[in-house]
Amino acid sequence: MPEGSALRTSAPATVPRASVVRWAAATFLLAAATLVVALVLGHGAPRSEPAGIPTPGAVTGWGLPVIGLVANVAGIATVGLLLAAVLLVPSPRGELTGMCLRASRAAGWTALVWAVAPLLLVVLTVSDIFAVPLREAFSVPLLSGFVRETSTGQSLVVQSALALVVCVLSRWTLTVREGALLLGLAVATLVPPVLTGHSASAGYHHLATVSLLVHVVGASLWIGGLLALGWISVAGSRRLPDGVLRFSTLAAWCLATVVASGVVNAAIRLGGVSELFTTAYGGLVMVKVAAAAGLGLLGWTHRRRIVPGLARRMADDRLDRGAAGRAFAAIAAVELTVMAMTVAVAVALSRTPTQVEDELVGPTTELLGTELPPAPSALRLLVGLYPDGVGIALVGLAAALYVQGLLVLRRRGVEWSPGRTAAWFGGLVLVGWATFGGLGLYSHVLFSAHMVSHMVLSMVAPILLVLGAPLTLALRTLPGPRVPGEVGPRQLLLSLLHSPPVRLLTHPLVAAGLFIVSLYAIYFSGLFDVLMGHDIGHAAMELHFLAVGSLFFYVLVGVDPGPRRVPQLVRFAVLIFVLPFHAFFAVALMSSDTVIGATYWTSLDRPYRTDLLDDQYLGGGIAWAMGELPLVLVLAALFVQWYRSDRRDAARHDRTAARTAAGHDEDEALDRYNTYLARLAEHDGVGTPARLGDSPEPSVPEGKG
Numbered sequence: 016m017p018e019g020s021a022l023r024t025s026a027p028a029t030v031p032r033a034s035v036v037r038w039a040a041a042t043f044l045l046a047a048a049t050l051v052v053a054l055v056l057g058h059g060a061p062r063s064e065p066a067g068i069p070t071p072g073a074v075t076g077w078g079l080p081v082i083g084l085v086a087n088v089a090g091i092a093t094v095g096l097l098l099a100a101v102l103l104v105p106s107p108r109g110e111l112t113g114m115c116l117r118a119s120r121a122a123g124w125t126a127l128v129w130a131v132a133p134l135l136l137v138v139l140t141v142s143d144i145f146a147v148p149l150r151e152a153f154s155v156p157l158l159s160g161f162v163r164e165t166s167t168g169q170s171l172v173v174q175s176a177l178a179l180v181v182c183v184l185s186r187w188t189l190t191v192r193e194g195a196l197l198l199g200l201a202v203a204t205l206v207p208p209v210l211t212g213h214s215a216s217a218g219y220h221h222l223a224t225v226s227l228l229v230h231v232v233g234a235s236l237w238i239g240g241l242l243a244l245g246w247i248s249v250a251g252s253r254r255l256p257d258g259v260l261r262f263s264t265l266a267a268w269c270l271a272t273v274v275a276s277g278v279v280n281a282a283i284r285l286g287g288v289s290e291l292f293t294t295a296y297g298g299l300v301m302v303k304v305a306a307a308a309g310l311g312l313l314g315w316t317h318r319r320r321i322v323p324g325l326a327r328r329m330a331d332d333r334l335d336r337g338a339a340g341r342a343f344a345a346i347a348a349v350e351l352t353v354m355a356m357t358v359a360v361a362v363a364l365s366r367t368p369t370q371v372e373d374e375l376v377g378p379t380t381e382l383l384g385t386e387l388p389p390a391p392s393a394l395r396l397l398v399g400l401y402p403d404g405v406g407i408a409l410v411g412l413a414a415a416l417y418v419q420g421l422l423v424l425r426r427r428g429v430e431w432s433p434g435r436t437a438a439w440f441g442g443l444v445l446v447g448w449a450t451f452g453g454l455g456l457y458s459h460v461l462f463s464a465h466m467v468s469h470m471v472l473s474m475v476a477p478i479l480l481v482l483g484a485p486l487t488l489a490l491r492t493l494p495g496p497r498v499p500g501e502v503g504p505r506q507l508l509l510s511l512l513h514s515p516p517v518r519l520l521t522h523p524l525v526a527a528g529l530f531i532v533s534l535y536a537i538y539f540s541g542l543f544d545v546l547m548g549h550d551i552g553h554a555a556m557e558l559h560f561l562a563v564g565s566l567f568f569y570v571l572v573g574v575d576p577g578p579r580r581v582p583q584l585v586r587f588a589v590l591i592f593v594l595p596f597h598a599f600f601a602v603a604l605m606s607s608d609t610v611i612g613a614t615y616w617t618s619l620d621r622p623y624r625t626d627l628l629d630d631q632y633l634g635g636g637i638a639w640a641m642g643e644l645p646l647v648l649v650l651a652a653l654f655v656q657w658y659r660s661d662r663r664d665a666a667r668h669d670r671t672a673a674r675t676a677a678g679h680d681e682d683e684a685l686d687r688y689n690t691y692l693a694r695l696a697e698h699d700g701v702g703t704p705a706r707l708g709d710s711p712e713p714s715v716p717e718g719k720g
């Protein structure tokens with residue numbers, strides 16, 4: 016896109032307002048009709064009870080799914096408008112201007128609707144649960160009791176409050192960086208009802224909840240992004256092609272994520288393939304599969320037929336831009352109508368009862384989300400599986416993103432060290448084993464296995480992950496600016512890396528402090544018992560171990576760029592400083608005569624390794640023994656890095672001496688780097704890039720090691 020056209024942002028509107036209103040009304044009616052049909056077919060519609068049995072009435076029965084649909088659509092629109100403003104449509108100089116500013120302001124209005132809808136759902140749910148007519152549900156004791164005592168009530172109120180914050184902050188959001196934070200908050204607002212809804216009470220609830228979360232986030236970014244671009248195409252903007260090109264890649268990721276997570280969630284809820292054909296829930300799932308296939312086809316048509324022509328027409332002043340915008344809007348309108356109907360089916364699905372729900376009985380199954388496994392054996396520990404949603408999502412996403420980065424580098428002909436790739440995937444295999452593998456399974460059942468999993472997540476896998484240089488890969492492959500001064504994904508990542516919180520966290524003493532303090536704080540404060548007893552608590556603990564371990568080893572042996580350079584000797588000293596605290600922790604575990612997590616282990620009531628203190632002693636011994644492993648790995652990594660940097664320094668001195676002798680005064684390295692920037696810019700579609708040394712444009716920093 017030529018620079019001039021990027022700065023002139025408005026273009027004539029491409030579609031008459033009356034057509035848009037007609038399309039919106041038709042889509043609304045189609046979605047409402049789909050909702051009613053799906054509710055009736057799925058037995059989720061209100062039923063007439065025999066006389067004498069109290070019922071909440073038809074207003075509540077139909078109001079719940081309708082307001083549920085409104086809440087979904089408002090959330091999707093808010094996320095999509097912010098996504099378009101921050102990441103899809105380019106903003107020169109990193110400021111939200113033109114359509115980007117209008118999109119962010121519009122997100123404020125949709126967020127307001129999003130804030131009100133959950134409150135209406137609270138009243139409707141009270142009417143439904145207590146089987147009282149809607150007007151009687153407006154009672155302070157009933158409403159406050161519901162919000163205080165049920166997780167559903169609390170999650171709806173939290174969602175409403177978060178949406179209100181998004182609404183208010185959107186008024187003051189002026190830059191892309193602020194918009195990115197707001198987008199993060201909007202995505203977080205999707206979370207609360209998912210954690211307490213249908214899936215949270217299902218068998219395999221660890222996996223059901225996370226798969227639904229991934230599903231909802233993926234669907235919201237996908238539908239919302241398209242909705243926002245459709246709105247922008249109707250309003251007429253010269254920045255549309257850039258937005259559509261970037262969205263096209265994101266949409267492919269979203270489709271894959273939505274289908275994969277939808278299939279996982281449906282499999283859990285159905286319990287078998289035959290239920291697809293024999294139950295109402297299965298029938299609705301089949302409708303969604305067909306819708307996903309249709310949407311995939313429409314998306315593919317967009318990508319092949321419309322997107323290239325759109326970019327050409329918009330870039331060329333002699334061609335009819337309005338026609339290009341109209342062609343995009345026409346397919347987007349069909350896609351959005353199918354999406355709205357699919358969301359209506361989804362809302363009906365969430366109110367459709369399933370067989371599996373009724374089979375989840377017993378305190379053990381409720382705690383684990385699955386049956387208690389038999390006594391551990393080496394084979395079971397090695398090849399067992401556990402439905403840990405967080406682990407599966409984390410490893411799947413991390414592997415897919417890394418592979419995508421490698422593919423981008425390969426297309427550009429840039430080499431990447433196989434050692435880094437091996438380290439990254441080695442680390443992911445360990446994370447998988449410790450979360451959803453055999454070790455993950457028994458980490459919910461035995462303290463000793465939990466301790467091995469903890470050590471793997473915080474002390475072994477992170478070393479390999481940070482040696483995989485994921486940030487360097489991301490900085491080399493993430494999209495850069497499309498117009499001068501744009502804050503693209505690469506610049507956002509750089510800003511994050513150099514932000515004050517990251518500077519603070521990567522201080523060696525802070526990283527080491529967090530690593531040590533969290534050991535004592537979790538196990539010797541009673542927190543462990545609470546965390547083990549809840550899905551979110553256990554997932555948070557796993558993520559915490561991995562995050563704190565990765566931070567600590569990023570500071571010690573990381574090869575990625577960072578806000579500060581820590582001398583080799585200081586890194587070694589930090590490791591030596593930390594190890595005794597770790598050893599004290601292990602000894603304290605072994606010598607304690609109080610069972611840590613006693614409530615959890617007792618309610619699990621396992622028939623093997625019943626001596627809880629003995630198992631804890633074993634766990635302490637494992638923690639002690641495994642503390643030595645990182646020492647060896649880190650020493651080896653530090654030695655290799657020191658040796659390499661020594662050789663690099665020597666080679667640099669030799670080159671400088673040779674250049675001086677030959678009278679060369681141009682900077683070879685600078686030229687090579689400028690060629691690299693030119694290749695990147697060519698790929699990103701920017702005209703002539705700023706050359707390093709010519710202007711203060713941000714540069715991609717070198718790795719540390």
Ligand code: HEM
Pocket residue numbers: 083087213214227230231234238273274277278280281284300303304306307310354357358361362364365366
């Ligand atoms: C292979 C295709 C798909 C399958 C198997 C699938 C399956 C599911 C399942 C099982 C649920 C959980 C319902 C419950 O709580 O019981 C769900 C929810 C949902 N799905 Fe899908 N889905 C698919 C495609 C889609 C598509 C293409 C979209 C959007 C365009 C979509 C949007 C949603 C939304 C928004 C929800 C949350 C509804 C709510 O809780 O209010 N799904 N899906």
